[in-house]
Amino acid sequence: MFVNFEWREGNQVELLINGCQFFPRVFDSIRSARHEILLETFIIFDDQVGRGLKDALLEAAERQVRIEITVDGYGTADLNSDYIAELRAAGINMHIYDPRPRRFGMRTNLFRRLHRKIVVVDGEVAYIGGINFGADHLPEKDPMGKQDYAVRVRGPIVDDIRAAAETLLLEHQAIQELPALMPAAPEVGEAAILLAVRDNHTHPTDIEEQYLLAIRSATSRLIIANAYFFPSYRIWHELANASRRGVNVILILQGQPDRPWTKNLSSSLYNPLLSVGVRIFEYKERPLHGKIAIADHEWTTVGSSNLDPLSLSLNLEVNLFIRDTKLNREVYEHLVDIMNNSSQEVTPESAAKGPWWRAPLTVVSFHFLRHFPNIVGWRPAHSPKIKPLTVKTSKKKRVLR
Template identity: 50%
Template sequence: MTVAVEHISTDQPPDEAKARDLDYGWQGGNQVELLENGETYFPQVFDALRKARREILLETFILFEDKVGLELKAVLIEAAQRGVKVVVSLDGFGCGELSPAFLRELAEAGVAVQMFDPAAKTLGIRTNWFRRLHRKIVVVDAEVAFIGGINFSADHLGDYGPEAKQDYALQVTGPVVADLHHFALAQSGRQVRTRRGWRRRQQRPSPWHTEKGDGQVRLIYRDNVHHRDDIEEAYIHALSQAQKRVVIANAYFFPGYRLLREIRNAARRGVRVQLIMQGQPDVLLAKLAARTLYGYLLKDGVVIHEYCERPLHGKVALVDDDWSTVGSSNLDPLSLSLNLEANVLIRDRAFNQHLYERLETLAKNHCRTMPENRKQRLWLWRLTVGFLVFHVMRHFPMLTGWLPAHKPRLKPFEVQHHDT
């Protein structure tokens, strides 16, 4: 049995999908709902998928063959069998362990499965580590969309145990869903038609300017072509305008100097700046890298919390009382310099306040706060490790630039499966 799985370009859009190079403006009149962890995210996504009438577009970095992945497969197959067009885009690294049988069942039911930069293992090791499809987007019937940091895996559920992730996503309805729908279509290489509800910008507008108001949402993204720093620039601008409060909850925190400087400058001018970071990391290097920055930030009044109950996987932030962002982008070299990411910016006071309350509860009840005069014992090994980690992370994008670039075109890719 041969299952056709399409192969998506990692750095360049296909020639027929020039609509990828788009900027999306602010859209008003949207409804946004914060979804915290898999317990709230998965039921609402699966309910929307079961109600789909015409089309499902789904992108994810990770899909495992666990209870969440198996339920997703069943829901997608049922949708395809009742005539819904289903397009699923998976990352070749994050979904590299999916079995041919799993993919075959989807394809045989009529689901269009696409794999982003798949690669066979070399000596039992996957080597396609960089420039990943890291987005997590679901769009159903161009009417409801989900975006955030939650993958389709059971480790986003509390019953997974101590390694269950703390994470956030967003459900969106309203005019901005047309932008998310258009973006998802363009990124999948599908034919994109001009439709009411989205506009193509020939000139790039500021990715952060809008009149303050409830229900204002904007899609922003980073790629490796024309939108390399849109998400980072949105953070920098929002921080530069902060007057009251800033809260950033981010799993992998090692931003560039410009963003670090804006965080520090906000604290210096009296803004209450809180960072919520991993205290129980799923990647030890991430914790070591973040801690090399503590001294720089603490001395200027930044409050740093480490979430210690379980691994933090969130990628959310808020500034003052009306600006927020939720998405897939960490604030580290992978997300800011290499991966394909997508966030939404939100200008909605009620949503901002709700997000603030949830993060404040997390900080007060489930985190340890770093003391302002925190000092580490300056053991030689600690200095050496800290020095190496800092400079490796600092120059990581440049180092990966020496590796062969991933630039495959959109072409058929086949997974072989032989029935017995």
Template identity: 50%
Template structure:
């Protein structure tokens, strides 16, 4: 693997599949001991087949390979695709697979939404890019704009140790000790993996955002695919704008899920009244989950600022306190804003009482509905590993109680 000489602290920003996939495949080809991979989406398409081949080659070289995919996001993997991996010795698991009901996927809540890769405990990838052709520009107008980071050194070891805990049985020997990952206000590390689960780390990613926004002095730039945060984040953004911080939100202008964008649009007037600038990316669907504060704090990961990511999904973000990286990320966002975004103008007419009441009720419903659905026992998380001969029949089922999430 080539060293990250051009990136500060062994961190490389990767934009879209054109930059991301070659780095991942090259790193896997150089693996000596272990490849640990979690992804929300893995499709049996051009990109998925290349990953499949890279994992098979690593397993045949004697590398310990472990893969976990989400049962909702990776629902269409073929039996042949999975069987070949399992027969080669890959530790393959599906997070909470469920049968379809009248052809409809029913497990839409509490997804394993992380996108993490660790190789030999020395190289790791964190971000929002899935393994599908949808993340390649050549896919067309629906190709997604997205980001990830490649890291080396101690920060990569954080990802490796976390995945060992999240993948029971992936590698022999005892798992590393559990480390509480909540953002600490005193003496922060330069690069830190922050995760969210439904047990001990329910609010860690949200708290990391809150800490940065509340401490902002000059600028907050948040670029998010799906934006419908709760009261604390909304208040923090409005309060930052009120004290003179330039707050900019870069959201989807051509959403792949229009109803989600319309829900987030309910907040536009409230935020704009507080002085927040709202921009929409209009070239193609925006899928990123990144932010920069004061050119000193940055985050790249899988977590949106919406009810699913903040209340139910298993997520992972890298928080980076490094001015050189933050400036680089801000520069990429500034170029995107200048060339491919439009500003959403404030509403010229005053909102009626019906507008206010309707948007308030809809906001509360959308914020609370995922949490209500998450109370259903059907959403208890499981890891299912298939039989080598028949991937449709489980060889082992692990019921997760939150500790390994």
């Protein structure tokens, strides 16, 4: 099913920084739900955050709210069976994207993941960002908790977000068409917002194209904070062009990575970017998991998409592209703060340090990762499916399907 999303005027948008702001707002919305909750996420953990989510969902289910939850078969492969059983027993519909058998105890569904993070409540309020449902997104309680972002939106854009969540389930025949919610979301603010999804069929480059449009049109400043930065050649080329024409291009990348190899890949691009005037900062306070950027004084994006081959070419992703001067200024002030107080600028001298084999490895890594999605495509093809999330139990216990 093809859905063509357009810019929507008249929206209200609120920036949410880290789980301490995100989780309470989401849980409050779920507790106030009257008709419907649609939730997609890469990961749910059975920890203090996951249990808080479960409690809020169970309260909503008691009020006969329709609830559809979709999780990823790789990211949420180990969710506790009791957790699943409790939600399903309450009448909550749980789906899993591309569940795959393990081989020698290892998860095999590495690519083409459901990486989107969406919550829609009653067709009135929606949340999109990069935050999973786990305590590792609470840096205030965990020194290595992830730094991340989301937005809460109201207005006509919520209709598009709801349609995107519904479309994914309909495409996989996981649900019947959702009932219409009346009235449609009214205009409530000043922000213009575009929803962009990335899939492997009808929208393979939508998020990348919106980034490219913003980079090409930037005239004064461009700041990108991204967790896993190894962009397509087109994005890399346009960033260099923007810097050459006088745009202040700044990258905030991981300096305290949750996966050390990702920093090695990103740093392999430092020298060519520094050579054309791009400034690079490594965020040192904690792992950076954010996917957020601003251009000039109006444009902002927040979502689930990293700027790497997995997000740009394989995973299912979703970003909001927002034209709103107030949000842009708020994000700018925040990014400048972490850049100045929690990051270290990369210099040509520091970027040049390393063993003799680093330069040839950079060339090999760059060209390999450019073609990585095509290489993955050589593997025997399978069509990912959304299936009911079942409970793993012993033979003596009933299996919920």
